[in-house]
Amino acid sequence: MNKVLVCAGTSGISAGALEVADAFAREIENRSLKGWSLVRTGDRGLFRDVLVDIVTENSGRVSYQYIREQDVAEIVQSHLIEGKPVEKLLAGEDYRDFFSGQKRVVLENCGEIDPENLGEYTARGGYRALEKSLRQPPEDIIETVKSSGLKGRGGAGFPAGVKWEFARSAGGDEKYIICNADEGDPGAFMDRSILEGDPHSVLEGMTIAGYAAGASRGYIYCRAEYPLAIEKLEKAIKDARGEKFLGEDILGSGFSFDITVKEGAGAFVCGEETALIASVEGGRGMPVSRPPFPAQEGLRGKPTVINNAETLACVRHVIARGPGWFSSIGVEGSRGTKVFALAGKVRNTGLVEVPMGTTLRELVFGPGGGMEERNSPIKGVQIGGPSGGCLPESLLDTPIDYSSITATGAIMGSGGMVVMDTRTCMVDVARFFLEFTVAESCGKCVPCRIGLKRMLEVLTDITEGRGRMEHLEFLERISSTVKSSALCGLGNTAPNPVATTLKYFRQEYVTHIKEKKCPSGVCLKLIEFVVVDEKCKKCGKCYGVCPAGAVSWEKGGYASIDREKCIKCRACINACPFSAIE
Amino acid sequence: MNKNPDIDLTPAREAVESRGRRRSSLIPILQDIQKIYGYVPRPAAEMVAEELSIFPAEVYGTLTFYAQFRLEPRGRHIIKVCQGTACHVMGGKDILDYLSGRLGITTGGTTSDGLFSLERVACLGCCGIAPVVVVDEKFFGHVTVQKIESIIESYRQGASGE
Numbered sequence A: 001m002n003k004v005l006v007c008a009g010t011s012g013i014s015a016g017a018l019e020v021a022d023a024f025a026r027e028i029e030n031r032s033l034k035g036w037s038l039v040r041t042g043d044r045g046l047f048r049d050v051l052v053d054i055v056t057e058n059s060g061r062v063s064y065q066y067i068r069e070q071d072v073a074e075i076v077q078s079h080l081i082e083g084k085p086v087e088k089l090l091a092g093e094d095y096r097d098f099f100s101g102q103k104r105v106v107l108e109n110c111g112e113i114d115p116e117n118l119g120e121y122t123a124r125g126g127y128r129a130l131e132k133s134l135r136q137p138p139e140d141i142i143e144t145v146k147s148s149g150l151k152g153r154g155g156a157g158f159p160a161g162v163k164w165e166f167a168r169s170a171g172g173d174e175k176y177i178i179c180n181a182d183e184g185d186p187g188a189f190m191d192r193s194i195l196e197g198d199p200h201s202v203l204e205g206m207t208i209a210g211y212a213a214g215a216s217r218g219y220i221y222c223r224a225e226y227p228l229a230i231e232k233l234e235k236a237i238k239d240a241r242g243e244k245f246l247g248e249d250i251l252g253s254g255f256s257f258d259i260t261v262k263e264g265a266g267a268f269v270c271g272e273e274t275a276l277i278a279s280v281e282g283g284r285g286m287p288v289s290r291p292p293f294p295a296q297e298g299l300r301g302k303p304t305v306i307n308n309a310e311t312l313a314c315v316r317h318v319i320a321r322g323p324g325w326f327s328s329i330g331v332e333g334s335r336g337t338k339v340f341a342l343a344g345k346v347r348n349t350g351l352v353e354v355p356m357g358t359t360l361r362e363l364v365f366g367p368g369g370g371m372e373e374r375n376s377p378i379k380g381v382q383i384g385g386p387s388g389g390c391l392p393e394s395l396l397d398t399p400i401d402y403s404s405i406t407a408t409g410a411i412m413g414s415g416g417m418v419v420m421d422t423r424t425c426m427v428d429v430a431r432f433f434l435e436f437t438v439a440e441s442c443g444k445c446v447p448c449r450i451g452l453k454r455m456l457e458v459l460t461d462i463t464e465g466r467g468r469m470e471h472l473e474f475l476e477r478i479s480s481t482v483k484s485s486a487l488c489g490l491g492n493t494a495p496n497p498v499a500t501t502l503k504y505f506r507q508e509y510v511t512h513i514k515e516k517k518c519p520s521g522v523c524l525k526l527i528e529f530v531v532v533d534e535k536c537k538k539c540g541k542c543y544g545v546c547p548a549g550a551v552s553w554e555k556g557g558y559a560s561i562d563r564e565k566c567i568k569c570r571a572c573i574n575a576c577p578f579s580a581i582e
Numbered sequence B: 001m002n003k004n005p006d007i008d009l010t011p012a013r014e015a016v017e018s019r020g021r022r023r024s025s026l027i028p029i030l031q032d033i034q035k036i037y038g039y040v041p042r043p044a045a046e047m048v049a050e051e052l053s054i055f056p057a058e059v060y061g062t063l064t065f066y067a068q069f070r071l072e073p074r075g076r077h078i079i080k081v082c083q084g085t086a087c088h089v090m091g092g093k094d095i096l097d098y099l100s101g102r103l104g105i106t107t108g109g110t111t112s113d114g115l116f117s118l119e120r121v122a123c124l125g126c127c128g129i130a131p132v133v134v135v136d137e138k139f140f141g142h143v144t145v146q147k148i149e150s151i152i153e154s155y156r157q158g159a160s161g162e
């Protein structure tokens, strides 16, 4: 069977994938083409608007990028009917670099199968790990997962098998598995793509976890902003029940386990385990201090295993291919692969899965394809989102494993990674993350509620020209206090973006304070927009785009900007073909 | 407590019925109610408290804790501006500030003609087209100030053409 694969996850759909898929369906139907099937897959991971792959039995696989509805007829005529790929629409070298630099284990099915089709999942080995597990005693499964070295992908990196063992050995007959798919890091979407593109892999991992830990109920706590993921999950759960992979007496083994989706309601702190439990129980998602750990006393007071969605998606590979295979990937202390949401000023943005131990540089210049603007130097990489840190160019050779990343003052985090160039202001980035954590702090403990707020005030002062040198020491002192005294992980890690930028990009803070300047041209209060006459070619483009009427220009003359009227929206800077506005 | 006579609570009661009168159903019930009315009307929240035998303050505590819930009706079109990391680095803040100035409302507000509400969201999962703005369900990528103007204009015209 020949196939047309259209990437139609959230990112594909935002670029028009459904229209493209419908157009293919129409063309195939209208021309009565036989032997072709159309598959709407999840996102493959690379952002190139709509991606389409044509897979034929004879000539293998050909990839197209930036496909629009109006291109479809040509592809069908030339490629599907005449067998000649449409050269001008083909994906290029970037595309190959992006995929060849990865090791796709967790993402193996994303962009390959129809997530709503259970048959496609089982055809690629799906649910075989569950079958295999059910033939072994639960203790053996725990041993297997422990020896594979699989650690939690949600941020903290706790060994998954050990957590399951805690829950198993805790007393009581009622236990729960919760899949954490809250994904609150504002720059991350790994879990979403897995849930959208391969929902059964998470269900399978949860069911195995349930069997190992002795639980009979599972919940998936999914971020409310992920309607498509929730829809795919609901469908997958229904289908899995139909085939006895879920529900009563799974595959005739006598083991019963069922899964319910719980929609989050938009609170970052609910990604924290105890807050998540409070939220599932129906109240405000406020964390409580641990111990007791959820594995001992969790949901409704019962032992509860909470694992991240990506962690659970790894499980079937550990079981099916064996712990030795899994631990052969990666490095000591960090086994397997990790998925990152790569964004910012790189050429190829999207989801990248690499073996643990890959260096930041290899990731950015391999699958990432290097900087977006070839000559623009890389200034740093932010890893771990609001709990993580900004690392400078000099640390790019740091391998991505739990201990090496932690040693720099950042954290592995759940997988957000943003590449920054000289147009990114580090003080602004620190302020951005802090603004986020201040807004998301639940307000229960003083260090987080007040400490972070004070830090944000000081950072705002610095970005608006009121900074003083003693502010730097003040920031460092509060950072370490909040870090050590906050109640939960939110406060414990929230100072990281500030602490790391202060450590690695201190000069930028000093310039903001002493010279009242933002070297990257980001902090609005510290910049004035002026036209440089030497560079101005009198084209008037800036005059045309200014929404505030602040630019004056007459044909044949230089443009100039009225500071009083200027709202600093940057429209003129972006419009100027000669970089004449600074 | 003043009961608002204009609101028909029947569908809200049905939501309570179908989710069950359990404390753990509180959030799903409120989510259903918001889907029905577009926001959570005060009488509906009070009804839920009564049905679940909890204090209205507990319901309000939950409503105000989560970013998803709205206590006021929203505009006809919801403009969401992504404030995720990638969008921030690509200028998402400028876009939000500009929109807020242009519409004369702050984040979370609704224009006096009831046409637009302005909201911020974190990462919509399409960072490759950052900065991103979503109006209702429609995505706009690589947004600039000029694009914003034409987007707003097209929705204004849609409204006056009806």
Ligand SMILES: Cc1cc2nc3c(=O)[nH]c(=O)nc-3n(C[C@H](O)[C@H](O)[C@H](O)COP(=O)(O)O)c2cc1C
Pocket: A151, A152, A153, A154, A155, A156, A157, A158, A160, A180, A181, A182, A183, A184, A185, A268, A269, A270, A271, A272, A273, A306, A307, A308, A309, A311, A312, A414, A488, A489, A490
């Ligand atoms: C403020 C905060 C937010 C968190 N958000 C998430 C999240 O969105 N997803 C996630 O899997 N873990 C999140 N975590 C980590 C979880 O608390 C927990 O460690 C994790 O879900 C355990 O699963 P794992 O061992 O498989 O990583 C968060 C922690 C904190 C403190």
Ligand code: FES
Pocket: A186, A187, B082, B083, B084, B085, B086, B087, B088, B122, B123, B124, B125, B126, B127, B128, B130, B131, B132
């Ligand atoms: S940060 Fe805006 S889409 Fe990801």
